Amino acid sequence: MTSLPEDPPSLISEHDRDTAVQRLQEAYSEGHISHEELDERLHQALTSKTHSELVSVLDSLPEEVAGTTSTIAAAGGRIQRRGTWRVPRILKVESAFGRVRLDLSRAVIEHPVVDIELQLGTGKAKITVPRDAIVDVEELHTGWKDTLYKTRRRSRPGGPRIRISGTMGFGRLKIRHARR
The missing domain is CATH 1.10.8 (Helicase, Ruva Protein; domain 3)
Known part of the structure; x- marks a missing residue:
């Protein structure tokens, strides 16, 4: 056999x-x-x-927490989050056209690393990050205009790492650190 x-x-x-x-x-x-x-x-x-x-x-690592991904989507118009809001581990933002404004300066950030995935057609986007955040935009692909972001010269250790990825068609992403 x-x-x-x-x-x-x-x-x-x-x-x-x-x-x-x-x-x-x-x-x-x-x-x-x-x-x-x-x-x-x-x-x-x-x-x-x-x-x-x-x-x-x-094998012995704790299981990933379910429900740590959220999606905000709109065909057009404005997507806006500001004030005190809970930031998920992974935030997906999708918009065919319109403006996006995310203010994380007073948001509740429970994760050491937050991934923001942008899928934007046209329109501009502005993201305000906490003062001590470390921002990574290496995986963001822009079609028309470059991203406006100046890294902070002095940042305190312990801040969240914000990784921004995805694609932007016609529009510009502006990232700034909160003043307070």
């Missing part, structure tokens, strides 16, 4: 690897793993080739 060949182990993609690295960094920043354990697990994640190897790297 001949045995059937086993399925080859499924290989991981760069996206899978990047997601694992992000989860490890978040677990470290939330105090779930030590610096030494982070280094060891990052090495394992970056050298993993199969899903089973990657799963073992993430």
Whole structure:
């Protein structure tokens, strides 16, 4: 009797690897793993080739909290959030045309890293971040105008990291730090 060949182990993609690295960094920043354990697990994640190897790297981490993604969408008009509001871990903002204004200066930010994904057609967007925030716009793709943002010279440690990604068609994104 001949045995059937086993399925080859499924290989991981760069996206899978990047997601694992992000989860490890978040677990470290939330105090779930030590610096030494982070280094060891990052090495394992970056050298993993199969899903089973990657799963073992993430095995003992706490589960990701459900409901940490919110989407704000409008075909046109204005999207605005200001004052005291709870910022989700991942905020998706979608608008075909119109203005977007997000003010995070007095918002409740419970996560050390907040991802804001913009999918905007036309119109401008303005985001005000907390004074001590660290802003990353490397993954934002603009079609027409460049993003207006000056990094702060002096920022206090401990502020949230705001990562802004996505695409903007015709319009400009202006990011500024709150004065207070």
